[in-house]
Amino acid sequence: RFSLYEDLTVNENIRFYGGIYGLSAREIKNKTNFYLKKLDLENSKDNILSSLPLGWKQKLAFSIAVMHEPKIVFLDEPTSGVDPITRRQFWDMIYEVANNGITIFITTHxxxxxxxxxxxxxxxxxxxxxxxxxxxxxxxxxxxxxxxxxxxxxxxxxxx
Known part of the structure; x- marks a missing residue:
């Protein structure tokens, strides 16, 4: 599973991890706005994470994992338990990130x-x-x- 805090809001999770990754306040603000819009979570930004469907959480967690543009990301069964549409959307996100130069290692059955x-x-x-x-x-x-x-x-x- 992805390691987001279920008792924080969507917005708080993005800001929290941005801080852990050492992003500046400006970068955190920009990334927060970017991901809220990209993931269509603008209306859910103040919702507690535990209230979101699994697929939304997984897409958010992946976005947060790459927000600091690491060279490599490891994903263990990233689409396990999600519906086919979310699964396809998740793979589109993986392709986009990989095309931007981040290496993605995936385990899957x-x-x-x-x-x-x-x-x-x-x-x-x-x-x-x-x-x-x-x-x-x-x-x-x-x-x-x-x-x-x-x-x-x-x-x-x-x-x-």
Whole structure:
């Protein structure tokens, strides 16, 4: 899960993390206004975070995690538990951030989501068994989807 404070408002969470990240008061104000507008949370800025739907919280948490423009962000199952529309919106956000130069590492059990990544590492029994682009992995394993690639790799390792 993302680490936001459920008992703070949307606005307070953005400002709090902006301060932790060492942003200036001006940067915090600008980023707060930017994210409230971008995430369509302007009317919810004074709502306690716990009152928001899970998908909104996850999009807000991701935005806060990148507001200080880190070089790398790790996301563990970032779309778990959200509806398909929010899931797609979240991936659009990931693409936007990645296109701005931030490296995103994602763990997921959703193999269809792995298709969205530029490079994939497949682990079986705690060991990396494949590392390449989705297209190259599908070609190598004569598969039409990443789920099929994973199943073939997992079966190969089960037989050994």
């Amino acid at each position: 959703y193999m269809d989501e792995a298709e969205y990544c530029q490079r994939i590492s497949i682990m079986v029994d705690g060991k990396i068994k494949a590392l390449d682009t989705p297209k190259a992995l599908k070609m190598k394993y004569n598969a039409t989807s990443m789920e099929e690639v994973f199943l073939k790799i997992a079966r190969i390792n089960v037989k050994r």
